[in-house]
Amino acid sequence: MNFVDITIESLFGFAALFVMTKVLGKTQITQITAFDFIAALVLGELVGNALYDDEVGILQIGFAVFIWSVLIYVTEIITEKFKGTRNLLEGHPSLVIHKGKIDRNQLKKNNLDINQLQHLLRSKDVFSMREVEYAILETDGTISVLKKTPYQSVTQLDLNLPPAPVPLPTTLITDGEVLWDNLEEAGLSENWLKQQLQTQNVKDPKEVLYAEYKHGDTELYILSF
Known part of the structure; x- marks a missing residue:
């Protein structure tokens, strides 16, 4: 051949x-x-x-x-x-931690040891077993974690705060190249971009590794080479 x-x-x-x-x-x-x-x-x-x-x-x-x-x-x-x-064809999730206690039978059924379980938990930013109330081993091998109440993140709902809009950041520069389509879609002008760069002592977009704009921010987020 x-x-x-x-x-x-x-x-x-x-x-x-x-x-x-x-x-x-x-x-x-x-x-x-x-x-x-x-x-x-x-x-x-x-x-x-x-x-x-x-x-x-x-x-x-x-x-x-x-x-x-x-x-x-x-x-x-x-x-x-x-x-x-x-x-049969897709498998089913397994509850490996129930009410803070590890289910050894489920670990054996899924050929999972403690070290592997700890590794999966760390991938979810959980570094202590004591933080976990429930942990589910998914069919794709990942793990879903529900933390105990003292270790859960506080939300605006918990603080009775009114919901705030969540703007989607827009990438304006990557690897020194200006993304003109994104700039136009965000309703921004070339002059605005130049002014933002100048205020952060950036002379040319080619000096910028990454630049991101988020609605409501007064300053462009810039990472230089």
Whole structure:
């Protein structure tokens, strides 16, 4: 097999897998179930092995990707229509900490030890078991945590404060390049941007690694190179 054939089949395999991901949706990336994991391994092997097999061409790669795409899609439809199949095909969340106590049986069922549990908790900014009231091991391997009342963050509702609007920050400069579309969408002008840069002793946007504007702020947030 020559380099041209490898290049063509690589591009085709990449495009086919990319289209499959787009069609099946983002949840195939963020919420990996056991079936999704197997499918990802098989698809990777199919495309990878096909690149160096002289007897396998674009049609065979396309057909294999198509078959697996159909299987994944049908599985998603089945889990949506028939709730009883979800535990088998997608798994179910496990309550590993209940009312502040670790459920050792659930840890064993999920092949999870204390060190791994601590690692998952730290990923949620929990560094002490005493802070946790409930912890749920999700089907994708992540953990959801509900802290005990003394360790929960105070909200405006707790303080009886009126709700305040939450503005969405807008990126205006990245890697020294001004995002003119974002600037226009935010209702800002080039002169305004220049003035903001000058007030922070920035002579040229090329000196800025990142600049962010949030409605209501009087000053542009700038990170220089």
